[in-house]
Amino acid sequence: MAFGLPADGFYESFMQFPKSSGSTGFSQSKIGDRLSSQYNLEERLQIEYLIDPVNAQTNLESAQDVISGLSQTPKSLPPRYFYDDRGSQLFEQICELPEYYLTRTEAAIFQEYAGAIAQLTGACEIVELGSGSSSKTRLLLDAYQQQGYPLRYLPIDVSAGILESSARTLLADYSSLKIHGLVSTYELALERLSPAPLPTRMICFIGSTLGNLNPDECHVFFSQITQALQPGEYFLLGIDLQKPKGLLEAAYNDSQGVTAAFNLNMLSHLNQRFGGNFDLNQFEHWSFYNESLHQIEMHLRSLKAQTVELQDLGMAIAFQPGETILSEISRKFDLTQIQQELSAKGLQPIQTWTDLNQWFGLLLCQRHNS
Numbered sequence: 001m002a003f004g005l006p007a008d009g010f011y012e013s014f015m016q017f018p019k020s021s022g023s024t025g026f027s028q029s030k031i032g033d034r035l036s037s038q039y040n041l042e043e044r045l046q047i048e049y050l051i052d053p054v055n056a057q058t059n060l061e062s063a064q065d066v067i068s069g070l071s072q073t074p075k076s077l078p079p080r081y082f083y084d085d086r087g088s089q090l091f092e093q094i095c096e097l098p099e100y101y102l103t104r105t106e107a108a109i110f111q112e113y114a115g116a117i118a119q120l121t122g123a124c125e126i127v128e129l130g131s132g133s134s135s136k137t138r139l140l141l142d143a144y145q146q147q148g149y150p151l152r153y154l155p156i157d158v159s160a161g162i163l164e165s166s167a168r169t170l171l172a173d174y175s176s177l178k179i180h181g182l183v184s185t186y187e188l189a190l191e192r193l194s195p196a197p198l199p200t201r202m203i204c205f206i207g208s209t210l211g212n213l214n215p216d217e218c219h220v221f222f223s224q225i226t227q228a229l230q231p232g233e234y235f236l237l238g239i240d241l242q243k244p245k246g247l248l249e250a251a252y253n254d255s256q257g258v259t260a261a262f263n264l265n266m267l268s269h270l271n272q273r274f275g276g277n278f279d280l281n282q283f284e285h286w287s288f289y290n291e292s293l294h295q296i297e298m299h300l301r302s303l304k305a306q307t308v309e310l311q312d313l314g315m316a317i318a319f320q321p322g323e324t325i326l327s328e329i330s331r332k333f334d335l336t337q338i339q340q341e342l343s344a345k346g347l348q349p350i351q352t353w354t355d356l357n358q359w360f361g362l363l364l365c366q367r368h369n370s
């Protein structure tokens, strides 16, 4: 478990019960609650598949983005193809890297202000886009639990493996938590959200995943959020802020090569998913900070002239020596500018928190009453 949280859920419960129950120790009944919570685990868990994670045949529609991205010049691929189960694991490793300041900086902000967030929103259903391991979400759940609010969590992720395993771990650690998970892309999930079972709802998009969207996509995305929310409901956004190039480039070119492995894993994901024959030894990781666009760009560079096939998509893709596929942009934001964009989209920033260095920003927004 990252971020200095107790690794053991049992220990975590022990730490919290004296506060919430007013008892002086670890009482029999709490042990009983905990054991029975293991038994009704299935009742508290529901996982719905809006996309099929394994079978490429049923995925031809979603593969349209792969086909068009690889047919264009310059070539590109959508970053969500990073996240097969292996890619999600590699991303968890990235989060622990000394150079990758994002996760621990955001976690420290949560550590300090999760209580304030819970007080501002009141009892609410927590919806998380790109939930991954849900480790930062624990800090929110702790805060809502401490307020005595019911805990309802709706994680959304394209990786079924990580969604299910983190859901099970959370249920074991939070005995009153109910989880309704969606294996889905963000767009699909936002369209399908049913009304919240609690007085309000907060959609969380943290970890600076927003940085993967270009400005146009960002506008569309904010509109989708506005539409998915009722007036008065909340949007919690975590974004990486602009900072010196050296710090940024180190974070995306780590010395252990984990980021390189993460980038190259996208090709092995495409091989498995679409019957491809990308040779991972014939491509390399390349990333740099584009200062005029304020974005990290990650590419996969072909080391020679080669043709790669994706059999299930009926594609043959020719590469020049040195030709690249843009696999990700990771934009770095200006707080004032993003606040203006959000409020123009009907998402009023009501509170913004950052760390002392102003490296990372967390914004709580509320949908306008119009």
Ligand code: AVJ
Pocket: 094, 102, 207, 208, 209, 211, 212, 252, 259, 328, 329, 330
């Ligand atoms: C998950 C999109 C926020 O952009 O920093 C990490 C992904 N890519 N290292 C980021 C990523 C390379 C990450 N996001």
